[in-house]
Amino acid sequence: MTKLQREILSVVKDSNDHxxxxxxxQKVKKTMPTVALGSVYRNLNQFARDSLIRRVVRPQGPDIYESNMAPHNHLVCVHCLRMKDFEINGLEDYIRDHSSSPIISVNLTVNSICPKCEAALNKKNNKH
Ligand SMILES: [Zn+2]
Ligand SMILES: [Zn+2]
Structure with a gap:
């Protein structure tokens, strides 16, 4: 693994975020200013293929990368597109029980509004 690859991987692993x-x-650039966005993309997707990190494809916005490899679902804020892990016990079993075709995996994204955006909206609404 190159120095750049180690750096990219540790940014994703250390952040515990999406x-x-x-x-x-932006984070890698702080320690390696000459890095190109294209190589970051390429390496992230390679790591995802190698199952070192997880890539989540989102119809609402750019793909996100995270280090949490355990199967889980997401809450996504419809305003800022921030994602949060969201566990629903028994969901996968429920879907399996109700499907006539085999389920490969479950990646559920629930549209939501994060506390930050909710507070901002409330503030805005109170002004008018
Ligand atoms: Zn938000
Ligand atoms: Zn997640």
């Missing part, structure tokens, strides 16, 4: 390729790029 990062876009651009956010990873």
């Amino acid at each position: 990062l876009t390729a651009d956010e990873v790029y």
Whole structure:
């Protein structure tokens, strides 16, 4: 593994969050200023294929990368697109029980509003 690859991987692993390729790029750039966004993309996708990190494809916005490899679902804020892990016990079994075709995996994204955006909206509404 190259120094750049180690750096990219540790940014994702250390953050414990859901990062876009651009956010990873901004963080890597702090220690390796000459890094190109394209190589960050390429390496992130390679790590995801190698199951070192997880890539979540989102219809609402850019893909995100995270280190939590355990199967889990997400709450996504419809305003800022921030993602949060969301566990629903028994959900996968429930879906399996109700499906006539075999289930490969369950990746559920629930649209929500995060506390930050909710507070901002409330503030805005109170002004008018
Ligand atoms: Zn939000
Ligand atoms: Zn997650």
